Amino acid sequence: MSGSTGAPPPEEAPAQDPLFQTPAEAADPAGQADDRPEGEPAGTLGPPDEPDSHSQGVPGSPPAGDTSGESEPSKSRAGRNLPAAIVVGVLLVAIALASLYWQLWLFVVLIVVAIVMGTAELATAVATRGINLSRIPLLIAAITLPVVGYTLGPDSAFMAFGLLFLFTLIWRLFKKGTENFVRDATASSFVLAYAPLMGAFAALIAASPDGADRVLTFIVLSVASDIGGYAAGVLFGKHPMAPSISPKKSWEGFAGSVTLQVILGAVLFVVLLDSDWWKGVIVGAAMTVTATLGDFLESAIKRDMGIKDMSNVLPGHGGVMDRLDSLIPNTVVAYTLFALTLGGIS
Numbered sequence: 001m002s003g004s005t006g007a008p009p010p011e012e013a014p015a016q017d018p019l020f021q022t023p024a025e026a027a028d029p030a031g032q033a034d035d036r037p038e039g040e041p042a043g044t045l046g047p048p049d050e051p052d053s054h055s056q057g058v059p060g061s062p063p064a065g066d067t068s069g070e071s072e073p074s075k076s077r078a079g080r081n082l083p084a085a086i087v088v089g090v091l092l093v094a095i096a097l098a099s100l101y102w103q104l105w106l107f108v109v110l111i112v113v114a115i116v117m118g119t120a121e122l123a124t125a126v127a128t129r130g131i132n133l134s135r136i137p138l139l140i141a142a143i144t145l146p147v148v149g150y151t152l153g154p155d156s157a158f159m160a161f162g163l164l165f166l167f168t169l170i171w172r173l174f175k176k177g178t179e180n181f182v183r184d185a186t187a188s189s190f191v192l193a194y195a196p197l198m199g200a201f202a203a204l205i206a207a208s209p210d211g212a213d214r215v216l217t218f219i220v221l222s223v224a225s226d227i228g229g230y231a232a233g234v235l236f237g238k239h240p241m242a243p244s245i246s247p248k249k250s251w252e253g254f255a256g257s258v259t260l261q262v263i264l265g266a267v268l269f270v271v272l273l274d275s276d277w278w279k280g281v282i283v284g285a286a287m288t289v290t291a292t293l294g295d296f297l298e299s300a301i302k303r304d305m306g307i308k309d310m311s312n313v314l315p316g317h318g319g320v321m322d323r324l325d326s327l328i329p330n331t332v333v334a335y336t337l338f339a340l341t342l343g344g345i346s
Contacts (some may be wrong), residue, residue: 010258051129092323096219107215108150108203115142115199117320121310122191125137128305132176134188137168141196147198150207157200165230168192195321201331209268210273217268219332221284222326224264225257225291232256241292246299254292260290270343279341289327290333298325 099106119142123133141164149157151341168188174183206215233253241249266277273280298321302308310319 008129014131052107057301060287067302075162076124097216100206100215103133104206104212105150105210108146110201111146111206112143112203114240114320115195116140117144117313118310118324119317120323122195122301125301125305125310126187126191126306128307131187132172132184133170133173133191134171134184136278137164138191138196140164141168141192142199145196146203147199151305152204153207154204157204161200164196165189165192166281198328198331201335203328204206205331213272213340214334216328216337218287218338219327220268221261221265221334222291222330225288226295226326228260229253229257229292232259242296245296245303246263249295251294254288257292258285261285273342275342283337283341286337287330289332290329294326294329297329298322 013200069341094108099110116139119138120135123135125136126133141161143174144160144164145157148160169185172185172188176184202215202218205211205218208214229249230253232255233248233250234251236256237248237250239250239251240247241254252281261284262281263284265282269280269283270277302310310321313319325337
């Protein structure tokens with residue numbers, strides 16, 4: 001391990017809930033960026049300059065300088081709390097499926113909760129750099145845009161987005177004045193588009209005639225990218241895709257993501273959506289690219305903010321945004337591709 005002395009690392013203080021964390025508490029001078037291998041939840045890695053066995057294609061080898069010879073039995077080879085991650089993941093999937101096929105409007109409620117929490121996490125993250133977001137307008141947008149999209153359709157959702165954009169700028173101007181206005185307004189606009197607007201696209205998919213099946217396809221073709229990439233990256237990963245952004249993302253892992261995605265895309269389009277298999281192949285491959293780019297975007301945000309996790313609200317996973325990194329960019333891509341290949345979207 002680069003720079004390692006063999007001494008055990010100091011314990012990290014637990015992260016605060018982003019909804020109640022102050023900017024001062026959010027600051028982490030020794031924060032570490034997200035360098036996850038494919039599909040690995042955030043919050044499991046050491047400092048960015050320490051190589052990991054996965055990036056070298058040697059899964060499970062102990063880090064250099066570690067003389068303890070022991071590891072926590074509840075942790076996976078990549079360091080996450082595996083039992084907690086599995087339990088939380090199963091619960092999230094069960095809640096999503098129950099809402100989709102019991103009362104679809106409950107899925108929209110789930111979207112709103114996730115986007116509100118994710119927006120709060122982003123506001124706390126940027127506060128570590130002294131950036132003041134327009135929190136109240138952004139939280140209003142996180143609630144309003146998915147609901148408007150689901151109930152009134154895309155035209156109303158885009159009009160609401162435009163009005164909320166203006167509201168966000170005006171709020172910042174009269175709340176804090178002109179000092180650092182461009183910096184804060186730009187960051188607020190980024191968060192507005194990155195979280196609430198993408199939540200609206202997820203709600204628009206749900207509002208289609210076969211919305212539950214399309215949402216399920218969208219979720220599977222986002223999560224499977226992580227699963228296929230993680231498995232292939234651990235077993236075969238040797239060549240990093242973007243070392244300066246996320247060193248542990250490998251081209252071998254990306255190939256695993258594409259392989260699993262095109263297979264599942266073909267199956268889901270034939271079995272679930274009653275469409276052509278080749279359309280599923282195209283959609284699966286395209287969503288692999290955007291899911292991977294979503295991982296890079298999340299890594300870039302956390303590197304820039306100097307933090308390791310968005311929060312610790314999901315045991316074994318990190319924060320809500322740490323789990324939505326693949327889903328968020330795929331909402332608009334899935335909405336567009338479903339419209340082109342299946343039609344019938346509002």
